[in-house]
Amino acid sequence: MGKGRVAVLSGNDAIAEGALAAGMRFFAGYPITPASEISHFCADELPKYGGKFIQMEDEIASMAAIIGASMAGGKSMTSTSGPGFSLMQENLGFAIMAEVPCVVVDVMRFGPSQGVATVPAQADVMQARWGTHGDHPSITLAPSTVEEAYHVTVRAFNLAEKYRTPVIILSDATLSQMSEKIKIPDPDSLEILNRKKATVDPQQFKPYQDDGTGVCPFASYGDGYIWYTTGIVHDETGFPATGDPDKLTIQINRLHDKINKNLDDIIQVDEYMTEDAEIIILAYGSVARSAFAAADKARNEGIKVGVVKPITIWPFPEEVIKKVSEKVESILVCEMNHGQLFEKVKETVEGKAKMAFLGQYNGKSIKPDKILAAVKEVSSGVFQ
Amino acid sequence: MSEYFEVRLSGSGGQGMMLAGIFLAEAAGIYDDKNIVLCKSYGPEARGGACRSEVIISEEPIVYPEVQEPDLVLAMTQEACNKYYKDLKPGGIMIVDPEYVREIPDANIEIFQVPLTRIAREEIGYEITANVVALGAFAAIVDWVAINSIRKAILDRTPQSTDALNKKAFDCGYTYVINNYKEKARKIG
Structure with a gap:
């Protein structure tokens, strides 16, 4: 790290550098192509900053470990690819329910199951939204350049801390494996947010009591606050609220509201021409x-x-898309999948613009000329 | 159009193509302050499998990050040569190591035959310096990256104990092209 500098970094290394700058001091993971370099970087660098790197036995345990580290007050991260992301879903749900800030990086590879490890796709977009069961919000960010990967990672930690929730970064094999020149800022120049800590008397502390913001103050394990948490829907004390419909509703609403009432802060979309x-x-x-x-x-x-270009994929930038759809004739959605975000865009546009989809799912990145050809078809009314 | 060059360094695992790509990317990106993209591609084999690294060097920001029609290809194996000469831009440059590339494609391209591996083995004493010899040759053929930038990128990335060897390897590659392709050296591109 040190002061600002220029470097040639891969997307994966930029994510890891960004995490370090954001204050990540605990990384647990299980190596998997095309995400492994994030683990390598953390294994090399974290000890130099007093942090811990641990290679777990699998991705289930990796997710569990970063939840534990975060509950002890650290900023934590794991990284994986599709197969590992599937294994993380159960504990990802726990982190959402127990409101544990952490960052999960999924470097998307091609295909279902083991798929193809070394080639890109964008097929985990819906998994990032709905991979874990139950009604839950998702914050998912997708960078497109190495420099952006750095800053998006810093932002992922900030959002995780601010809203006490896991944040998912969706990269893909193309971005993660390529290198670009990047200006790594002086870490002191970055805005770094830290979770709001509990200040009440430990005897009075209720771990899930809304302070009016929707985001409850956090007490780290070891801070002297004795508290309980569970993946079972709980009341403000952290204990199960299974028999109380009102309490159940309050907690589920709060999980959603803390995200939905702050869309302007969370959503980031680039518009070009x-x-x-x-x-x-x-x-x-x-x-x-x-x-x-x-x-x-x-x-x-x-x-x-x-x-x-949505950088925030979830929550979906509905307002931006609605506004755009009212003034254009057609929207062409391009994805390296069989049509995932396309469905969400279509639903949002509600027929106000013509919709077209260009999906490529062959392990190759989509070439500009292919998109240009589709644009011309859309322009001449041929494309369906 | 402002300067935009695509370079593909291709060979077999163990010939240093990945590292050569890093040297070139850092030379152009950090020391020449150009925009660069570096992409690496290799098979599951650590040694012996086909591999390549690709560097885009551009004055303008690089939007699409993949090499589409290289301006220059370095081929360290016959397989790499056969596979990639067709992708070259018409009139593009190919550097081949004649120790491995025996059949030279008959196409509208500029071929530079540089005995990279032989120079590395006989003049430097280490075959593994062939990639640095290749960058010396590269620097003699085109001026897309400043010679001193490449030299600096190599020396900054490698242990000090190898500085003398790397300097010599770079210079031998450079000199070979200057001596054997006098009329073409640094005139193309």
Whole structure:
């Protein structure tokens, strides 16, 4: 770390650097392509900062370990790819329910099950939203450049701390494995948020008592506050509230409200040449880069194209998409999957703009020319 | 269009193509202050499998991060040569090591045959310096990255104890091209 500097870093290394700058001092994980470099980096660097790296026996345990570390007051992270992300879902749900801040990085690979380890996809978008069971909110961020991967990771920790919830970073094999030049800022120049700590007398402390903000003050294990938590829906004391419909409703509502009432703070969307656009390409992650290149080419040919790039995927930026859909003719959604965010965009647009989908699921990144061709089809009304 | 170059360094696992890519990316990115993207690709084998690293060097920010039509390909194996010469931009540059690349493709490309591995073995005493010899040759052929930047990137990334060897390897690659391809050296690109 040290003062600001210029470096050539991979997407994975940038995520790990960002985490370190955000104050992450505990990493538990199980190595998996294409995410392993994040583990490697943390194993090398964390001890130098008084942090801990632990390679767990699997991803279930990795997720459990970072929850434990966070409850003891540390900022913690794990990283994985699809197969490991599946294993983490149960404990991810626990972290959401018990309101434990932490960051989970899923570097998306191709295909269901083991899929193909070394090639990119964006097929875990819905898993990031609904992979763990039950009504729950999700904060999921998707960077598209190495520099953005750094800053998105810092932001992921800030959001996790501020809203006491796990934050998921969706990268993909393209972004994580490529290297770019990055200006690593002086860590002192970054805005770093830390969870709100309990200040009441330990005897009076109720771990899930809303202080009016929807986010309860946190007492680290070891701080002298004795408290209980569980994945069972609980009341403000942390003990199960299974027989009380009112208490159940209050807790579930609070989980959602703390996110939904702060959408302006959480949602981040980049817009490119959207002011006069007739066609919008909606893309995120590494595919957004191809979308930008395609939009430039289309503009050169006189087609009015803009790009909307959600960096916050969940909660879904409905307001931005609604606004855009009212002033454009068509929206072309490009994803490296069979159509995941596309469905959400379509639902949000409610027929106000024509919808088109370009999905590529062959382990290759989508080339700008392919998007350009689709844009031309949309422009001439051919594309369905 | 402002300067934009795509370079592919290809060979077999163990020939140092990954590290050469890092040297080149850091030289252009950090020391020349250009925009760069470095992509690496290799099979599951640590040694002997086909592998390549690709560097894009650009004045402007690089939007699409993958090499599409390389301006220069370094081929350290016949397989890499056969596979990649077709991707080259018309009139593009190919550097081959004749020790491994016996059949030279007949195409509209500029071929530089540089005995990288032989120089590394006989003049430097270490075959593993062939990748640094190759970067010396690269620096003699095109001026996309400042010579001193490449030199500095190599020396900064490697242990001080190997500085003399790396300097010599770089210079031998450079000199070979200057001596044997006088009319073409640093005139292309």
